[in-house]
Amino acid sequence: MNIVVFGSGAIGSLFGALLAKQNKVVLVGRAPHIKCIQQKGLTINGKTHLTVNVPAVESTKEVFLSADLILLTVKSYDTETASNQVRPLLHDQTMVVSLQNGLDNIEKIEQNIEKKHILAGVTTHGALFSAPGTIIHTGKGKTILGELDGRPSERLNMLISIFNQAGIETQMSIDIKREIWRKAIINSSINPLTAFLGCKNGYLLENPLLEKTVEYVCTESSRIASLKGIIVSPVEMIEKTKEVIRDTAENDSSMLQSIQQGKKTEIESINGVLLRIGTEQKIDTPLNRILFELITSLCLH
Ligand SMILES: NC(=O)c1ccc[n+]([C@@H]2O[C@H](COP(=O)([O-])OP(=O)(O)OC[C@H]3O[C@@H](n4cnc5c(N)ncnc54)[C@H](OP(=O)(O)O)[C@@H]3O)[C@@H](O)[C@H]2O)c1
CATH class of the missing domain: 3.40.50.720 (NAD(P)-binding Rossmann-like Domain)
Incomplete structure (x- = not known):
């Protein structure tokens, strides 16, 4: 080919x-x-x-x-x-x-x-x-x-x-769109949290407060997916996200690498889209909004 x-x-x-x-x-x-x-x-x-x-x-x-x-x-x-x-x-x-x-x-x-x-x-x-x-x-x-x-x-x-x-x-x-959504839900917590905190993926499960934050973000992002007809279980997405964190514990996420290299990030296409859907559907998405704004503010420097 x-x-x-x-x-x-x-x-x-x-x-x-x-x-x-x-x-x-x-x-x-x-x-x-x-x-x-x-x-x-x-x-x-x-x-x-x-x-x-x-x-x-x-x-x-x-x-x-x-x-x-x-x-x-x-x-x-x-x-x-x-x-x-x-x-x-x-x-x-x-x-x-x-x-x-x-x-x-x-x-x-x-x-x-x-x-x-x-x-x-x-x-x-x-x-x-x-x-x-x-x-x-x-x-x-x-x-x-x-x-x-x-x-x-x-x-x-x-x-x-x-x-x-x-x-x-x-x-x-x-149902490849569902797979794309599942990956985006996982990335919606790991990427911006590690990028903002400047930590390796694994740290998100070492700190109980961050672990809770991961759970809250996964739940909110799963709820936004359902607004687009993508039905995923928040509990399953939390488990899957934690599995990815454990498997990549020693890695710097791609968003963290982009921030460290002074490059643009993919925040618009992940949390930015989730935020946009919430806004269109008049659903409050505070966690995705905060993560989007924190990362965007980092990129303004
Ligand atoms: N890396 C991974 O492990 C991985 C795993 C799964 C999925 N992904 C996804 O795959 C995508 C790519 O990720 P990546 O890590 O491979 O990114 P990357 O290393 O930045 O690769 C993209 C390359 O394309 C170049 N490029 C952009 N526009 C171009 C153009 N018009 N002509 C020629 N070259 C151009 C970029 O150059 P400049 O940077 O100079 O613009 C960069 O070298 C992302 O959506 C990412 O989330 C990555």
Whole structure:
């Protein structure tokens, strides 16, 4: 399969490297990462050890391959630009798959790309940008892919088998939107709390007051999900969130890393969307509002 990975940072480079073993892959990303890959190949360390020579470019204008699959792996605040930039690569059968976190990526992609091309996914793999040309695979996880309308299509089956052949353990979902929501509910507490406090994920369960806060935020975010017809059990979401915290206890969350690096965060696409839904439906969402405002205030400096 011909695959373009658009936004080859941490997770995009990891998936690109694994898929490149059996597919034609082109990575699109930023210098100096791309320049290093062109010169020395792409190295994955950590849970995976791999160096691959894979074509890498800085713009879709340099992609001369008919793309069967475009993986979108930019941060959610870059989704609109990314979907606009990949549009010239599309042919009738091209699949565009978002592996991003956040609740508004699909609607942003739909502004530039016809719905029939779009599928969605979530992954619990962890990847960290170490240095140009080098990514650390911090945690092995699972990937779930689905059609937006939930149907188990032939192209989805093909995609899942290509991912599995590449060693990316992947399953199908007949309700991928629910999976995206579940991940966002988990992230709605872990990301902003760790980013604001400047702590590792595990600290949220070491401190009883923070553990309670995690529970309150999960409950509020689950209630907001139900306003959109996504029915999840708050108790199950609390348990799942605590499981993720335990599994990633030693990690800095992606939002904390963004704050530390003076970069934008994905707060708008997670707590920001939850807050917006509450406002639209005239439901008070004080915890998501506070977390959204705390993180936004940090980014103003
Ligand atoms: N990393 C993980 O472990 C992980 C796991 C699961 C899900 N996710 C999700 O996956 C998404 C990507 O995360 P990530 O950690 O891989 O982020 P990342 O390391 O920042 O990777 C995104 C890359 O895309 C580049 N980019 C953005 N716009 C571009 C453009 N127009 N042309 C070329 N390159 C462009 C970025 O460059 P600049 O930064 O210079 O703009 C960055 O290098 C997020 O939604 C995240 O929440 C990540």
